[in-house]
Amino acid sequence: MTLWFIRGIRRGVVTTRYPARPDASAIDLPTPPAFRPRELTRQVADGVVAVCPSSALRRDGDVLVYDVGACTACGRCAAVAPRAVTSSGEFELAATGRSVLIKRIPIGEEAP
Amino acid sequence: MTAVEPRAVPGEVATFQVASPDLEAVVRDLGGLRLADMFASDGGDTTVLRLVWANDAAGQAGYVVTQTPIENGEYPALSDIAPAAFVEECEIYEQFGIRPATGKPLNRMMLPPHADLPTLGRKPPREPDEIRAPHTVGGQAFEFPFGPVRQVGAESLYYGLVTSGEEVVDLYLFTWHKHRGLEWRLRGKTPREALFLAERTEGLSAVAVGWAFAAAAEAAAGTRPPEAAENTRAVALELERLYNHAAAMAALCQSTGLSVGQSAAEIALERLLRLNARAFGHRYLFGIVDVGGASRAPDADVIRRELPGTYGEFKRAADALLRTNSFVDRLEATGTVTTDQARALGLVGPVARAAGLTGDARQVPSVPGGPYAAGLSVPRGTAGDVLARFNVMLAEAGESVRLIAEFLAAGTAAAAAELPGTAGTGLGWAESPRGEALAWLALDDHGTITRARLRPASARNWRGFDDACRSQNVFTDIPIIEASFWLTAAGMAR
Numbered sequence: 075m076t077l078w079f080i081r082g083i084r085r086g087v088v089t090t091r092y093p094a095r096p097d098a099s100a101i102d103l104p105t106p107p108a109f110r111p112r113e114l115t116r117q118v119a120d121g122v123v124a125v126c127p128s129s130a131l132r133r134d135g136d137v138l139v140y141d142v143g144a145c146t147a148c149g150r151c152a153a154v155a156p157r158a159v160t161s162s163g164e165f166e167l168a169a170t171g172r173s174v175l176i177k178r179i180p181i182g183e184e185a186p
Numbered sequence: 187m188t189a190v191e192p193r194a195v196p197g198e199v200a201t202f203q204v205a206s207p208d209l210e211a212v213v214r215d216l217g218g219l220r221l222a223d224m225f226a227s228d229g230g231d232t233t234v235l236r237l238v239w240a241n242d243a244a245g246q247a248g249y250v251v252t253q254t255p256i257e258n259g260e261y262p263a264l265s266d267i268a269p270a271a272f273v274e275e276c277e278i279y280e281q282f283g284i285r286p287a288t289g290k291p292l293n294r295m296m297l298p299p300h301a302d303l304p305t306l307g308r309k310p311p312r313e314p315d316e317i318r319a320p321h322t323v324g325g326q327a328f329e330f331p332f333g334p335v336r337q338v339g340a341e342s343l344y345y346g347l348v349t350s351g352e353e354v355v356d357l358y359l360f361t362w363h364k365h366r367g368l369e370w371r372l373r374g375k376t377p378r379e380a381l382f383l384a385e386r387t388e389g390l391s392a393v394a395v396g397w398a399f400a401a402a403a404e405a406a407a408g409t410r411p412p413e414a415a416e417n418t419r420a421v422a423l424e425l426e427r428l429y430n431h432a433a434a435m436a437a438l439c440q441s442t443g444l445s446v447g448q449s450a451a452e453i454a455l456e457r458l459l460r461l462n463a464r465a466f467g468h469r470y471l472f473g474i475v476d477v478g479g480a481s482r483a484p485d486a487d488v489i490r491r492e493l494p495g496t497y498g499e500f501k502r503a504a505d506a507l508l509r510t511n512s513f514v515d516r517l518e519a520t521g522t523v524t525t526d527q528a529r530a531l532g533l534v535g536p537v538a539r540a541a542g543l544t545g546d547a548r549q550v551p552s553v554p555g556g557p558y559a560a561g562l563s564v565p566r567g568t569a570g571d572v573l574a575r576f577n578v579m580l581a582e583a584g585e586s587v588r589l590i591a592e593f594l595a596a597g598t599a600a601a602a603a604e605l606p607g608t609a610g611t612g613l614g615w616a617e618s619p620r621g622e623a624l625a626w627l628a629l630d631d632h633g634t635i636t637r638a639r640l641r642p643a644s645a646r647n648w649r650g651f652d653d654a655c656r657s658q659n660v661f662t663d664i665p666i667i668e669a670s671f672w673l674t675a676a677g678m679a680r
Contacts, residue, residue, distance in 0.1 A: 148382070
């Protein structure tokens with residue numbers, strides 16, 4: 075066991091001092107989509123809803139409803155509508171209430 | 187006997203029709219082969235029962251598929267001859283309502299009770315039993331329920347432990363808590379649409395299950411993927427094996443209370459996952475296999491530059507562990523699976539090879555030639571215990587590093603052949619880190635799926651877990667045995 079203690083001390087700390095210093099590997103992580111409302115049309119919205127495998131997206135009239143809690147960050151919506159959907163780069167998704175995770179994106183409007 | 191007697195053809199999938207009255211004799215006759223899978227499909231008034239047999243003999247590796255129409259809802263009790271068939275007999279009863287003729291009790295295997303989920307065929311006339319292993323809980327023995335939510339492992343799994351205090355007298359598993367109905371969901375999709383879900387059957391084997399599924403679709407459509415795409419798949423498959431074996435090593439350290447060893451293994455694991463991300467764009471290698479080929483090519487320079495150092499980290503941790511008596515002593519003679527048990531239950535992967543069997547799906551070329559045609563070392567053990575499994579995994583990791591260099595030199599690419607929209611059936615396979623993954627597909631005239639069968643290695647090897655736990659082990663050995671099997675609950679709850 076002494077050898078393991080020495081081996082552990084010698085290897086040192088390998089974890090990242092997060093959040094003081096963001097982990098460089100974070101850019102490799104798949105992250106949920108970000109939507110550009112201005113690029114969205116009803117047709118584009120229906121297209122992204124159709125490919126979502128976890129039913130995280132649905133259209134409610136002129137609003138695209140996005141449930142972050144159901145999203146698996148698979149990237150299919152961004153693949154079918156690259157102008158309207160990008161990767162958010164956001165992976166800190168904790169919230170204190172379930173309703174906070176439901177986003178309503180107005181179709182065709184300028185982003186606020 | 188049937189007009190043409192089923193026999194294995196090396197390197198090929200040989201399909202034979204077997205009449206229902208002949209099935210029992212054929213199963214006895216094919217006893218020298220390994221029963222790799224058994225499933226049913228709906229054929230209108232009749233249900234068709236299919237058995238997949240594997241020939242694991244060196245130089246003879248190939249598959250045999252027998253198909254038998256079942257008309258009166260019953261078929262011979264195959265598990266009485268081939269014990270490996272029991273889990274599938276239960277599954278087929280739940281999904282298609284047909285059962286072995288002897289009236290033997292069938293357990294609940296896939297569908298949770300009271301959920302009223304859709305089935306692939308006719309619903310069974312009555313609910314499956316909740317039969318547990320045949321034991322009498324009396325005297326000093328009692329049942330200790332464990333799970334489905336557990337402090338270790340992210341997946342839901344329920345153990346019923348029968349114990350007299352410390353020794354494991356018996357153990358049974360409930361694996362239906364998170365049934366996802368994947369085979370049901372795949373119907374009506376094109377193989378390319380379905381691949382997304384097929385990959386997620388068992389996330390830790392995304393490449394292997396994805397490859398098996400894509401190969402089944404290619405066989406059904408009569409298409410051959412480009413050679414460079416096959417090499418791409420093989421690079422991803424070996425990277426998948428490397429990170430899984432590192433994860434299994436970390437789990438073994440955790441289960442034996444060796445926290446510095448666990449950290450050392452997890453450092454190697456994290457480096458391997460980051461290498462995956464840099465080489466292929468995904469830490470767990472999703473989205474690489476495409477139907478007809480591969481959708482992403484690896485960054486060969488990154489792999490050549492970083493893999494030797496990353497594998498060095500893995501090797502240093504493994505070598506240090508093998509020199510640690512307190513670690514090795516916990517692994518030796520723990521969770522033993524004998525050669526006979528492994529053969530009778532049709533076990534696969536490191537669990538079977540550590541018990542002396544030779545099966546490795548990479549020995550059957552997915553296409554004539556194929557990436558593994560140049561030669562493959564298949565490490566084996568004899569003891570069948572946790573230490574033998576660990577040693578097999580370590581030897582496999584070294585072989586994976588050698589193979590990756592070979593595949594990169596042969597040339598990789600992101601390329602895919604188009605699948606014609608034609609009807610057909612096909613079997614696909616790949617050797618996942620935990621053993622042979624199989625997929626079988628039936629396509630209609632439009633090229634959409636009418637029946638998809640997914641059989642990851644976990645669906646096979648869980649049936650050997652209770653035998654391993656019963657082999658004179660105590661409670662604290664169970665996490666060690668579970669780490670050495672390195673299976674997923676998702677592979678059963680598919």
